[in-house]
Amino acid sequence: MNFRTPEFDRSDGPDQHGAISAWQRGATGNGVTIAVVDTGIDTASPEFAGRIHPNSRDVAGNRGIQQEDDHGTNVALVAAAARNNSGILGMAFDASVLVLRADRVGTCGTDTPEDTSLGCSFLDTDIATAIDVAISSQARVVNLSLGGARASRAMLDAVRRASQAGVVVVVAAGNGGEGDVADTDPNQPTGFASALRAAGGDNVIIVGSVNEGGTISGFSQRAGNEADWYLGARGERVCCVYENGQIFVGQDQDGSFRLLFSGTSFAAPQVAGAVALLAQAFPNLTGQQIVEILLSSARDAGDAGTDTTYGRGILDIASAFAPVGATTMAGGTAVVRVGVDSAVASAAMGDAFAGGQNLRGIVLDKYARAYEYDFGSRLRGAIPQYRLHAVLDSASRHVSAGNGETSLAFTIADPGSRPRDGWINQLRLSPEQAESARVLAARLALRIDPRTQIGLAMREGATGLVGQLQESSRPAFLIAGQANGDTGFERVSAMSLALRREVGAGVGLTLSAESGDAWLGNLHRGAAMARRERERFATRSFAVSADRAFGPLETVLGLTWLQEDRTVLGGYFDDSLGASGADNLFLDAGAAMDVAGEWTFGANVRQGYTRAHRGGLVAAGSNFASNAWSFDLSRRDTLRSGDSFGFRIAQPLRVTGGGINFAMPVSYDYATTSAGFGLRHLSLAPTGREVTGEMAWRGPLWWGEASASLFYRRQPGHYAAAPDDTGVALSWRRGF
Structure with a gap:
């Protein structure tokens, strides 16, 4: 007016x-x-x-x-x-x-x-x-x-x-x-x-x-x-x-x-x-x-x-007329920090928050005055990761040794290297900052009888450990990830373990578990923003998978249960909204088949289902689905013995539909000092869809190890408005 x-x-x-x-x-x-x-x-x-x-x-x-x-x-x-x-x-x-x-x-x-x-x-x-x-x-x-x-x-x-x-x-x-x-x-x-x-x-x-x-x-x-x-x-x-x-x-x-x-x-x-x-x-x-x-x-x-x-x-x-003092959610006691992010999306949610959504509710100030507050105006999206720099700046080396019964592998930071943007928190061998080599991750695989293997890893996820026990052969790509194991957010593992047993007729059954942290997809409030660090919250996962070979065809079926203590598929929601974690169920199917001589075709599909824990303002029906897929064609010994060449096209995990229902206070009656509640739906499905294509070669060269990659990412981070991400990566390293 x-x-x-x-x-x-x-x-x-x-x-x-x-x-x-x-x-x-x-x-x-x-x-x-x-x-x-x-x-x-x-x-x-x-x-x-x-x-x-x-x-x-x-x-x-x-x-x-x-x-x-x-x-x-x-x-x-x-x-x-x-x-x-x-x-x-x-x-x-x-x-x-x-x-x-x-x-x-x-x-x-x-x-x-x-x-x-x-x-x-x-x-x-x-x-x-x-x-x-x-x-x-x-x-x-x-x-x-x-x-x-x-x-x-x-x-x-x-x-x-x-x-x-x-x-x-x-x-x-x-x-x-x-x-x-x-x-x-x-x-x-x-x-x-x-x-x-x-x-x-x-x-x-x-x-x-x-x-x-x-x-x-x-x-x-x-x-x-x-x-x-x-x-x-x-x-x-x-x-x-x-x-x-x-x-x-x-x-x-x-x-x-x-x-x-x-x-x-x-x-x-x-x-x-x-x-x-x-x-x-x-x-x-x-x-x-x-x-x-x-x-x-x-x-x-x-x-x-x-x-x-x-x-x-x-x-x-x-x-x-402005609110005074601490604001609380009408009809409850949850403190609402006006001006603080209501939510931070994960990578799987892409640009779902980019246009803002109707998430209006009533808050009360210290005088119990009712105000309409638009939580939707404080939604923050995940930062699309442009991966080339991160890959080339990893400054780490992989060292492994073993025999048919036992294998050990370490990922070691090069002298003088430092973690990037707080995503990696290295395990130091001593408290001195001048330590010349630092162990970033370690893996142990042990065969305890002819049909049983066990693996243990520190600071490495269960997916790679399970792949080693299943002896699956995967082409190496720098940018385009594999759908199997993609959670849709950055997850740092503290410890993982796996147990695989051959149960007959060429069938292997693998049980695995992992504990770690979900890193928020964007900087968030207070001291963490000042330090340029992303906050992290505990996660745990339990998985079972079965693998079987049918001649030249290798197949894997898996089921993973991922528990999040505070996040929802890696997304963060402010305490005032009452989000208190989620349960995720992922169904995985993978296959690899030798075709046309030395060529191998591989495919992986992951379908996810997430249910946010009810509590606070989170209401029934807070469920959503997600999926990821990857297809690749690769060949070993292409240019010389020991090298590999491949092409992969992949879609990282992406929310496909659904979201979270919040029972928000939408009215307030001063006569009865009571709030009226209504449902507000927060969609987590992005409009963008990232599709990545990569052509990669890796092999021995000049007394060292070389790799080359050409990639193209359309709508990176599932942001429809994001510019395409293209690049070429060349690297050469010599072992010690």
């Missing part, structure tokens, strides 16, 4: 004090009553049509509420002039106005539109009566744009009753700031205002005037000893004086002009209108809390912090 209209532009206060932020939330004062204790009102003005409270009355006589002096009308205009595309716009333009005329009979009849000074007089007993009428009429705020040297016992008692009833009392600081008012200290609010503040305690705000630039008005009395309860608001050169329900436009030798008015009398209703906005938006707030919020959210002015000129600062409605 567009609030920046000519009517808004003519209004002094709403823009300066940030009222639009409240209006955009639907807070316009509707249903809230502002009591204006003053000189009556122009009952015929269209600015108040249909919004003058039926309990409005003349508490000082029986004249009715129709004004003789326009001071009360001008005060009411600042607080609540209608949004009707005419005249000006009040701070709380939909609020009801409880008009309590309290000027003494016969004291206001001489004022004209050109003279808006308050020449009327008031009796304390009449003001006290007006405050009691406001209490009984359930007004949320009483505006007192009047003052004096002191307040009577009757007045103070009425303010105490208002405070006890939760009514906010807003009182003008006084216009003696230039020292031209007898018996007035310009550096202190009026004695009347100070006395009311003392009687009403933390339900009272004293308001001084600032100009358009936020500087204290010369005529405004300062905060002084009441600085903790003093707030500045626009009260200088405020538009406009009305005549016959319309803005008064005069004529002189220079042309037309409008009359403006000034005084702390007109700063006070800016704050009274802000009280009405908060009271409507957050009906749970007490009067004391509303005062606390307005004072603590004020824009600092003058000396830093609370000072004796500006008190707490200048009215800032936008800040007053």
